[in-house]
Amino acid sequence: MTVTEETDGSRYLVRSVSRAAEVLEALAAATPGHGLSVTDVARACGLSKSAAFATLHTLCQHGLAADDGEGMNRRYRLGMALARLGVRAQEQLSLRDIARPVLAALTRQTGLSSRLAVPEGEHAVVIDQVSNGERIQIELRMGTRELPHCTGLGKALLAEMSAPQVRELIDRVGLPRRTDHTIVDLDSLLAHLDDVRQAGYALDDEEDAEGVFCIGSALRDHTGACSGAISVTGLKLGLPSWRYQELGRQVRQAAEEISARLGYAGPQLTS
Structure with a gap:
């Protein structure tokens, strides 16, 4: 796990978690009904395609992102696990x-x-x-x-x-x-x-x-x-x-x- 100290007053920033949050924000900004390709996500977040793919794959494994299609036509969107977490967040x-x-x-x-x-x-x-x-x-x-x-x-x-x-x-x-x-x-x-x-x-x-x-x-x-x-x-x-x-x-x-x-x-x- 890579940890780096922030300069804004927060003690630690976990880069992989920060990257995942940025990817989720990119998916959230997509036009409804139109997912993003790996290239789209990489460009939006300033990541390499391999880093974007690895992050998207991990998010999919946890239901936080979902994918449709195959190969070059594969597109990613927010996963339904976020809906469950959103409901729980509101309840709390x-x-x-x-x-x-x-x-x-x-x-x-x-x-x-x-x-x-x-x-x-x-x-x-x-x-x-x-x-x-x-x-x-x-x-x-x-x-x-x-x-x-x-x-x-x-x-x-x-x-x-x-x-x-x-x-x-x-x-x-x-x-x-x-x-x-x-x-x-x-x-x-x-x-x-x-x-x-x-x-x-x-x-x-x-x-x-x-x-x-x-x-x-x-x-x-x-x-x-x-x-x-x-x-x-x-x-x-x-x-x-x-x-x-x-x-x-x-x-x-x-x-x-x-x-x-x-x-x-x-x-x-x-x-």
Whole structure:
């Protein structure tokens, strides 16, 4: 077994395992219904044909890859053993366990309390939170059902829906006014959600409670579906507008990190 030390902080890298992972990624990128030849895999992974063939043969022996055809016409694809492993991986995932260390880091970074919520019916339900430890605390409770139109968590989840889906939801729950800043017009809310999608985070600027702001960003799982949202909450106390943007980027980046740990491999915003 060949082992080499990495320079990115990981102690050891097993080259053969790394090569197998790269080959699986190449097979996963193939057009559905069209397998890859040994030459295709070798080119995609920067391997010799003999190394590519040996790796593919080993993966086939474990059901992680499969082949069809003979000779020059042989093509390789992902094996069905991966489907079984994928199901087991999902069964072992806990959103709370995955998100908790990222939330803790976000609270340390921002100095604000952070929360995790999942969609339940028309609301966002808080399932975990990390306190900032300050003496003066905003009342945040587990199991709280956040309104969809005036909270950071709720708007982050709403922004993951299409306009017709948002209209249908609002038809059921309405747009109750919580403060003078609450958006109570559906067209204004739809336009606001377009801004949320563009930015990658939602700002509740005293829309749910006077003097309190909340910034939320949605989470996505391995299928790309929305699986929840995270947020930070704090007192306004003359907070400058540029600070909201900075916090928004930090919350969005934390959400992207959690999404990546859930298996999401989609595009990320960089601005």
